[in-house]
Amino acid sequence: MHMVEWKQIEAKWQKRWAEAHAFDTDPDPEKPKFYLTVAYPYPNSPQHIGHGRTYTLTDVHARFQRMHGYNVLLPMAWHFTGTPLFAMVERLKERDPSLLDTFLNLYNIPESKLPELEDPVSMATYFAMEIKHGMQRIGYSMDWRREFTTVDPIYSKFIEWQFAKLRQKGFITQGSHPVGWCPSCGNPVGQHDTVGDKEPEIDEFTVIKVKHDDLIFPAGTLRPETVYGITNMWINPDAVYVEANVDGERWVISAEAANKFQLLGRDVEIIDEYVGSKFIGLTLTNPVTGAEFPMLPASFVDPKAVTGVVMSVPAHAPFDYVALEQLKREVKKNPDNYKIKPEDIKDIESIAVIEIDGYSEIPARDVVEKLKITDQNDPNLEKATKEIYSAEFHGGKMRNNTGQYASLPVQTAKEAVKEDMIAKGSATTMYEMLEPVQCRCGAEIVVKIFENQWFINYGDPE
Structure with a gap:
């Protein structure tokens, strides 16, 4: 049986396309114009399957429009800007074992080539050419005469023009916004700047001010409506905490939290430093109900998370119930x-x-017993927490012991309690990462209020 020589056929037609300049697009008044582009590759690694999908879809559409008689322009460019390249270059200079293994054994880069890549533009150029070679082998219908990079002077001028136009039309606003921030690189970061391409997800936490005399132990939470159910507070007995003046109030927070509040634009003055065990046994007061409860030790409290102090609501938080x-x-x-x-x-x-329908008076206990959880390190606690939080948020209503919020749906009460506590000064807010994210340089991402910066107003429907 005769086998079709696909590689020979492919090579034949790619050669014919190149000789005929089949995809070089020049002005043609006889044909309607059609321009399309696609996200430029970020050349900090060789071509991968994601490139294949993205650019094949674009190429298919370009060919489809040519078949309909359009004069199609499909250019290609390279995204040279951004911190990932700089971070990778620094790791290469430091001879990071993991990166060296990837470069030498996965990417098959000759060891003699590595010194040349210790420059961001050189590294980007190396990987851009590797990806371009792959695109040409695939046979994409691109006009390579129009190839450029995002650091080319003419492109930089285009971006300046573009933003000037956006500003003229009122689509750019100036203000202060929370951003994921790398304290090592000293700049905001996005998904492509992080290890594993994780998007730095930021949320606004309610910070409830629980007091011991005139000392405030602020607890960050995404569920302010559960303040009525606090039975105790948690603190890590082995972590480092500071007493600090924060906007004129005396707070006890983790050392990491003090740094975060400074990045969020708070006025923070460190007074003293202690180990968390100092505060075990203190009697604290609920700012809403006036009830008193103790400060208890908990090794599961992460001093890097929110304020490093946690309010305990065991009826509705499986972690708190088990702990x-x-x-x-x-x-x-x-x-x-x-x-x-x-x-x-x-x-x-x-x-x-x-x-909540389907649960007893203590929903957290129900799900903990159902999953047979007895230890606070049980991984099933995450599953239990998601079940309870989701059920209560979507179908729960406040009980009669919650004052003016009784009978309100949880979704409504959550915002109402938050707003009322902030208005009374018994709570505030802070921005925090929803989960840990690392910059490619290795530093942990934090949240910073980026002040007086220009932003595209994506919320404008126009």
Whole structure:
């Protein structure tokens, strides 16, 4: 049986296209014009399957329009700007073992070539040519005479013109906005700037000011409506905390949180530094109900997360329910290992503030028992938390012990409680990463208020 020699056929027609300049697009008054482009490749690695999909779709559309009689222009360019290239160059200069292994054994870059790549433009050019070669082998119908990079002077002028036009039309606004920020590189970061191409997702947390005398232990939460159900506070006994003047108030927050608040534009003055264990056993006061409860130790509290101080609502937070029950058992078994006594916590009971169909008065307990969770390190706690939070947010309503918010849907009460507490000065807000993200340079991304900067107003429907 005769086998079709596909490679020979491919090579034959690609040669014919090149000799005929088949995809060189010049002005032709006899044909209607059709221009299309696509996101430029970011050349910090060789071509991969994502490139194949993206540019094949574009090429198919270009060919389709040519078949309809259009004079089609499909150019290609290279995205040379951005921090990932700089971060990769620095890693190469430092001879990062992981990067060297990738370059030498996965990308098959000759070792003698590496010194040439210790420059961002040289590295980008190297990978751009590798990707271009792949595009030509695939046979994309691009006019390579019009190839350019985003650092070419003529392109930079085009971008300046473009933004000037956007500003004239009122589509660019000046203001201060939260951005993902690399403290090492000293600039904002986006998805392509991070390890694993993770988008830095930012959310606004409500920070509830829980007091001990005139000392505030601020707790960040995405569920301010559960403030009525606080039974205790958590603090990491081994982490470093600071007492600080924050906008004129005395706060106790983790050392990491103090730095974050400064980046968020707060006036922060460090007064003293302590280990978290100093605060175990303190009596704190709920700013809404006036109820008193203790500060308890919890190693699961991440000092890098929000304020480093956590409010405990065991009726509606599976992590809190499991941690509290586990602590009761451990203190009873080994009382000499703790600053608190068994009698100090044995009577702490969950306070239900949300009712939801299909669950008992203590929804967190229901799901914890269903999943047979007994330890705060059980990975199923994430699943339990998502189940409860989703069920309560979409179908829960506030119980009668929540004052003016009784019977309100959780979705409504969440914003109402937040706004009222902020108005009374018993809460504030802060921006925080929803999950840890690393810059390609290795530093952990934080949130910074970028002040007096120009932004495209994507919220404008025009």
